[in-house]
Structures are given as C-alpha cells and as structure tokens.
Amino acid sequence: MGYSSELGNELLRENIAHMLSQYRGIPVQADEILITRGSQMALYLTALSLIQPGDVVLIENPGYAPAWQVLRQAGAQLIPIPVDDEGIQIEAVESVCRRTSVKALLTTPQHQFPTTVTLKADRRMALLELSHQYGFTIIEDDYDHEFHYGTKVPLPLASFAHGGPILYISSLSKLIAPAVRIGFVTGPPAFIQAAATLRSIIDRQGDNVLEQAVAELMQAGEIQKHARRALNVYRQRHAQTHQFLQQYLADAVTYRVPEGGLAYWIRFNQSRNIPELTKQLQQQGVSVIDTDAFSYEGAGLNALRIGFASLTSPEMEQVLQVLQKTL
Ligand SMILES: Cc1ncc(COP(=O)(O)O)c(C=O)c1O
Numbered sequence: 001m002g003y004s005s006e007l008g009n010e011l012l013r014e015n016i017a018h019m020l021s022q023y024r025g026i027p028v029q030a031d032e033i034l035i036t037r038g039s040q041m042a043l044y045l046t047a048l049s050l051i052q053p054g055d056v057v058l059i060e061n062p063g064y065a066p067a068w069q070v071l072r073q074a075g076a077q078l079i080p081i082p083v084d085d086e087g088i089q090i091e092a093v094e095s096v097c098r099r100t101s102v103k104a105l106l107t108t109p110q111h112q113f114p115t116t117v118t119l120k121a122d123r124r125m126a127l128l129e130l131s132h133q134y135g136f137t138i139i140e141d142d143y144d145h146e147f148h149y150g151t152k153v154p155l156p157l158a159s160f161a162h163g164g165p166i167l168y169i170s171s172l173s174k175l176i177a178p179a180v181r182i183g184f185v186t187g188p189p190a191f192i193q194a195a196a197t198l199r200s201i202i203d204r205q206g207d208n209v210l211e212q213a214v215a216e217l218m219q220a221g222e223i224q225k226h227a228r229r230a231l232n233v234y235r236q237r238h239a240q241t242h243q244f245l246q247q248y249l250a251d252a253v254t255y256r257v258p259e260g261g262l263a264y265w266i267r268f269n270q271s272r273n274i275p276e277l278t279k280q281l282q283q284q285g286v287s288v289i290d291t292d293a294f295s296y297e298g299a300g301l302n303a304l305r306i307g308f309a310s311l312t313s314p315e316m317e318q319v320l321q322v323l324q325k326t327l
Contacts, residue, residue: 001208006200007192008035008184009211015218016184024145025159026168028186034196035206039143039171039183043067045195046139046167046185047074055103058096058136060088062294062301064113067106067141076103080296083112085256087119090126097134104137109157110145111261114294114305118154118259128160137165144174146227147309148260149235158186167191172214174262174309175227181207182214234262234309237316241308244317248324262309268302268327277304277326284322 007013013030020026020033036042043066051057053075059068061080071078079102081092088107096102107127109119119127131138140157148154158168171183185195217223241264242257253266278290291301304323308316 004205004208006196006205007031007033008206009208009215011219012182012211012215013184015215019218020186024142025155026186032189032192033184033186034192034199035211036183036185036199037181037203037206038173038178039141039169040066040070041199042169042171042183042185043070043139043141044073045199046169046187047071047076049191049195049198050074050137050139050167051076051103056096056100057103058093058105059296060107060112061296062114062291063106063296064108064141065293068296071106078296081105083115083117085117087112087117087123088127090123090130093127093130097130097136102134102136104139105131106139106141107157108141108143110142110148110154111258113141113143114263114291115265116258116261116263116305117256117265118148121154124154124157124160128157131165135165137167140166140168142168142170144260144262145170146175147231147234147262149231149238150259153260175223175230176214180210180214182211237308237311237313240313241306241316241320244320245306248317248320249327252324252327263305263307266304266306268304271300272302272327274300274302274304280326281322284326286319286322 010030012035013033016033017028017030020028047070051074055076056079057071057076058079058081060083068078079096082089109124111118138157142156156168158166167185167187169185172180253268255264255266258264274292275290278288281288288304291303291305292298295301
C-alpha cells in the first residue's frame with residue numbers, strides 16, 4: 001500500500017519474467033521488465049527514451065496509427081515500409097538502410113496490425129540480420145501473442161536477440177481485458193532504468209493494487225488457464241467467421257485465413273468508399289473502424305478489419321449479413 005518501485009509490482013514482474021521465459025523463449029529477469037499502463041505507455045516511454053528529434057524510424061504501412069503518434073511526439077522522422085502477404089517487406093527495409101541511417105524499426109511480427117499477417121520465418125531472420133548489419137533497434141509490439149491457431153506458434157523476434165538491440169513490448173489488454181491497464185517493456189537494463197526514470201516523472205508508480213491482484217492470479221495459474229480457454233473459444237470463432245465469410249461474402253471480398261490474431265482483414269473486390277461504408281454499418285449497430293486511418297498516406301485501403309473475438313456465432317452471422325446487404 002506504500003510507495004514502491006517505479007518498475008512496477010515485483011511479484012508481477014517475476015510472473016511476467018516467468019511467462020516470457022517459459023512460453024515466449026525470452027529469458028529475462030524481473031528487473032529487466034518495466035510494467036506500464038498498457039502497451040501504449042510502454043511505446044511512449046520507449047520512444048522518448050530511445051529517440052532523438054530527427055532520428056529515422058521505420059514503420060509498417062498499413063500499421064498501428066496510435067504508435068505513429070508516439071513516435072512523432074518523440075520527434076522521429078517516420079518512413080513507411082509496405083506490408084504484403086508475408087509481412088513487412090525486407091527489401092524495402094534494406095533499401096532505406098542503404099540510403100540513410102536508421103535508428104529504429106517498429107513492427108508487429110506475430111499478427112501484423114491491421115492485416116494480421118504473421119511474419120514468415122525467413123523474413124524474421126533477415127530482419128534480425130539487417131538490424132545487426134545497420135545497427136538499428138527493433139521495437140517489437142507483441143500485443144496478442146497467445147492467440148495463434150496453428151500447431152506451431154512462432155516465437156517473438158526478441159527470443160532470437162541474445163541481448164541484441166530489441167525492445168519487446170506486450171500487453172494484457174487482449175489476454176485479460178483492455179480495461180486492465182497493464183502492459184510492459186523489456187530490454188537492456190540501462191534502457192529499462194532510463195524508461196523507468198522517465199515514467200516516474202509523470203506517474204510515480206503503477207496501480208500496485210491491481211498489479212498485485214493480477215500477479216496472484218498468474219502465480220496461481222489462473223491467467224494461463226484463462227488463456228487456454230479463450231484460445232479454444234477464439235479458435236472456434238476464427239473458423240466460424242471463415243465459414244460465414246464464404247457463405248455471405250465470397251464474391252465480394254478476398255482474404256487470407258489468418259494464422260492467428262483476433263480479426264480477419266478482408267479486401268473488397270470492387271472499389272468501395274470505406275469511410276461511407278463504415279458510417280452506414282455503424283448506423284446499423286455494427287461497430288467497425290474506418291481502416292483508412294491505418295494507411296500512412298491516408299490512401300484508401302479498400303479493406304475492413306473484422307474482429308471476431310467478442311462476437312458469438314449468431315452475432316457474427318448477423319454482422320456479415322448486414323455487411324452483405326449494405327454492399
Ligand atoms: C498493434 C497494437 N498494439 C498494442 C495494442 C494494445 O494497446 P494497450 O496495451 O495500450 O491496450 C493494440 C490494441 O488494440 C494494438 O492493436
């Protein structure tokens with residue numbers, strides 16, 4: 001109940017360290033973890049600790065716009081790198097590195113946001129090699145790691161780093177709930193200490209009571225049990241969504257069945273006005289985000305991100321029927 005470490009609740013850090021070593025191949029100690037209020041805060045502290053105004057940072061395009069805001073706030077000069085069906089394009093990364101000095105690259109390799117593509121193994125290795133060769137830091141945002149439906153769950157880039165320049169960010173927003181504001185960043189001790197000092201300027205420490213409660217649930221194995229149950233539910237919803245997309249929208253859209261994540265990225269075969277479509281869906285009670293916000297240039301992506309995790313099978317069927325009718 002008193003003042004405690006700005007790194008966050010110790011029991012929670014120990015449990016997260018155990019989770020990272022046991023399930024994600026990242027052997028870290030509790031004092032190499034900084035607990036934050038969600039991964040957004042982790043991104044903010046990372047960006048402000050790492051980046052000097054004018055530094056070049058590569059980002060995925062399309063990508064996670066709230067992270068771009070943070071990087072801009074730190075004074076970064078952003079260069080968008082295209083994403084295709086195998087993830088971020090490595091040749092494009094290398095081509096920028098040959099021309100200019102790159103400070104960092106922000107990536108969501110597990111389930112790329114918003115396309116949900118899982119970065120292919122050869123590209124993962126190539127990205128790590130480029131980071132060594134050109135000396136840039138990889139900021140890895142692994143926001144929904146647990147939810148992968150294949151038999152083989154890829155390990156984070158950070159698991160191959162062996163103390164290399166990777167800052168690994170993750171969150172309990174998808175594993176537990178977005179309202180439980182717990183995220184974290186792990187990296188070299190000096191970086192973690194700098195980020196923690198910055199954090200303490202605005203927030204002396206995290207929500208220690210919440211953090212202790214979550215730590216005790218982790219310690220008792222309850223969060224792991226919940227993750228397994230949730231994975232089973234999401235696996236069914238993932239399969240059902242594919243079935244309904246085939247049933248109602250097969251002629252209208254093209255998509256890849258994602259290996260993991262909590263959404264389908266569907267591209268329209270005909271050109272559509274996405275902001276207008278989004279508005280029309282919202283008027284009918286279907287909550288979707290205007291995907292053009294994920295495009296770096298604001299160019300139309302002609303796609304929607306259909307989140308399936310929170311919808312039961314009848315709800316998803318209804319949603320896709322509404323989309324079919326609206327098209
Ligand atoms: C790419 C990405 N990163 C991180 C997050 C989680 O953010 P937070 O932990 O701040 O809730 C999300 C949530 O939607 C996301 O899509």
